[in-house]
Amino acid sequence: EIFKDISKRALEYKTLSFKPFIPSLTDAEEKNNEYIKKLLSKVIEIKSLRGKNIVIWPYLGKARGIVKLFKEYGANVTLIDEEINPPNPIKVIRKEKLQEVMDQARSSIALLLDADRDRIALYVKQNGKYFTYIPNEIYSAMHNILAKEFKKKILNVRTIPSDLRGDHTSFLNILTGVGYKHLGVILYFLFGIGVDQSKIDVALLYLEDSDGNLIKINKPTPLKERIIGLMKESGLKEEKFLVAMWEESGGHTLNILEVTKEGENYKFETELPLIADKYPVPALVLISELICRGYNISDSIDWSIKGINRTTHAIDKEKIRLMSNFLVNDKQIIQIDDKNYNVSALSDNTDKIDIYQLKSRDSTLYFRPSGTGPDIRFYIFGKRETHLEEIQRVMDYIGTNFK
Numbered sequence: 001e002i003f004k005d006i007s008k009r010a011l012e013y014k015t016l017s018f019k020p021f022i023p024s025l026t027d028a029e030e031k032n033n034e035y036i037k038k039l040l041s042k043v044i045e046i047k048s049l050r051g052k053n054i055v056i057w058p059y060l061g062k063a064r065g066i067v068k069l070f071k072e073y074g075a076n077v078t079l080i081d082e083e084i085n086p087p088n089p090i091k092v093i094r095k096e097k098l099q100e101v102m103d104q105a106r107s108s109i110a111l112l113l114d115a116d117r118d119r120i121a122l123y124v125k126q127n128g129k130y131f132t133y134i135p136n137e138i139y140s141a142m143h144n145i146l147a148k149e150f151k152k153k154i155l156n157v158r159t160i161p162s163d164l165r166g167d168h169t170s171f172l173n174i175l176t177g178v179g180y181k182h183l184g185v186i187l188y189f190l191f192g193i194g195v196d197q198s199k200i201d202v203a204l205l206y207l208e209d210s211d212g213n214l215i216k217i218n219k220p221t222p223l224k225e226r227i228i229g230l231m232k233e234s235g236l237k238e239e240k241f242l243v244a245m246w247e248e249s250g251g252h253t254l255n256i257l258e259v260t261k262e263g264e265n266y267k268f269e270t271e272l273p274l275i276a277d278k279y280p281v282p283a284l285v286l287i288s289e290l291i292c293r294g295y296n297i298s299d300s301i302d303w304s305i306k307g308i309n310r311t312t313h314a315i316d317k318e319k320i321r322l323m324s325n326f327l328v329n330d331k332q333i334i335q336i337d338d339k340n341y342n343v344s345a346l347s348d349n350t351d352k353i354d355i356y357q358l359k360s361r362d363s364t365l366y367f368r369p370s371g372t373g374p375d376i377r378f379y380i381f382g383k384r385e386t387h388l389e390e391i392q393r394v395m396d397y398i399g400t401n402f403k
Contacts, residue, residue: 029065036069036282039272042256043242044150046285048292050074055102055110055123059087063113066281073285078105087114089121090134090250098123099130109291111284118278119250122287126296133297135250136163136307141300142287143244144169149295152242155227155257157186159247160204160346160355161309161366161379165301167208171241172230174223175214177204177354183245183253184276189220190243190257191274204348204355214357218349227259228266237261251278306384311375312395318403319369322376323353325402334358336397339390341365358394363387365394 040046054070056063057080070077080101084092089112098110102125110123122133133141140163146152147169156170159178167173176182185203188195206214207226217223231239238260246252253275260267291297314322330345341358348354355368363382370377380391 029068032065032281033069033072035273036285037072039254039256039282040285042240042272043146043152043254043282043286044289046073046289048289049285052076052109052292053078053105053107054288055080055098055105055107056113057082057089057098057110058113058117059084059089059092060115063117066111066113066117066284069281069285070288075288076105078107088119089114090119093121093123093132095123095130109288111288114250116278118280120280120284122297124291124297126298131298135246135252136165136248137297137301138287139163139244139246139252139283140166141297142283142290144300145290145295146242146286153239155190155241155243157183157243157245159183160357161307161364161381162246162248163301163307164364164381165305172227173208175206175208177348178247180245180247180251180253180277183247186223187243187245187253187255187274187276189217189223190268191255191270192220192268193274201349202352204346206346214344214346216347216349224266224268231259231266246283250280252280252283253278254282304384305381306387307379307381308387308391309377309379310391310395311370311377312399313374314369314376314403315374319376322398322403323356323369326356326398327353329356337393339363341394363390365391367394367398 049070050073052075054075055078056067056070060083067077067079078101084094086092093112102110108125112121112123114120120135122138124131124133143154143156143166147154153171154169155172155174156166157174157176159182160175174186176186181199182203182205185195185200185205200218205217207217207223209215215222241257241259243255243257244252255272255274256270258269327345329343332343333340334343339360341360344357345353346355346357355366358365363380366379368377378391378395380387382390
């Protein structure tokens with residue numbers, strides 16, 4: 001009723017009078033690029049992009065800020081001004097067009113961007129062959145290179161079920177529910193920003209212990225204590241951590257967490273603004289710089305492991321029944337054909353189960369109800385040779401016995 005009244009009053013106005021006003025204009029693209037440069041200067045020196053030929057293909061829009069940024073770093077940018085529908089480079093890649101443009105531009109790297117710049121892909125020429133890389137592969141490889149070659153201490157904050165092939169090089173792995181409403185809570189926990197309890201309640205937040213077990217958290221203290229404990233084990237009194245928040249669809253956000261010891265206490269802070277949303281451009285610059293330095297994505301992740309997802313149809317009643325019925329297996333070991341799985345029910349801080357994890361000796365699977373359609377989503381990270389058969393066996397078993 002309030003909004004109806006507001007609308008009625010608004011429609012009655014014929015003219016609106018304003019006091020004289022001179023707007024103060026801000027160049028948002030320039031502000032963004034200044035921020036990115038300051039952030040990346042604290043990670044590695046961006047020096048190898050200079051003089052390199054980079055192709056950028058925004059599937060929708062002009063990507064003016066990104067193009068300008070790469071040019072400011074000294075890259076020679078070739079822009080493909082052609083819209084693709086749907087604008088999703090993870091699903092649609094025009095290889096012939098890309099190869100033609102890359103050959104003409106003498107480029108070995110193409111950045112493919114969707115409308116929101118959160119679904120990204122790379123098309124890279126290596127040793128005369130072309131390779132496509134999706135976010136799971138790009139980010140895992142980038143984190144591994146930064147950790148191994150540049151000795152970066154990475155706080156790996158990733159959604160379930162994003163790629164686990166960068167977990168082994170991270171200082172600490174923190175797993176959350178899907179979306180930045182979960183990732184953002186961890187960001188606020190790390191930097192001491194107050195969070196409304198209602199947001200914490202509906203967030204799925206876990207950190208990994210020394211044995212790889214997932215520990216649920218609902219406040220900053222356990223997270224900070226875990227970081228401090230790991231620092232003591234490593235003999236660190238202070239450290240600048242690279243906080244990498246990311247999700248499998250392509251969202252990625254970086255920040256720098258400075259932890260210093262003052263007396264018996266530790267201070268957690270940053271000089272940078274906090275962005276609790278998708279902000280993948282710094283990652284695009286970083287991976288491009290690393291490729292230009294000669295690092296190879298294909299050599300930087302374990303290709304014996306393959307990750308895919310599948311869906312099976314389920315109406316709302318079936319979703320509820322499946323999630324409820326499968327709970328009897330929580331913290332149990334179940335056998336599917338000849339394979340044993342440790343089952344964990346992962347829940348938010350109201351104990352509502354969001355996703356199930358099934359972990360075997362050489363594979364990790366997840367399943368959860370889709371929030372956007374009549375489906376159950378299944379995910380696997382398993383052996384390249386057998387992952388397709390394995391996910392199908394698990395889907396059949398769960399559908400037959402619990403749906």
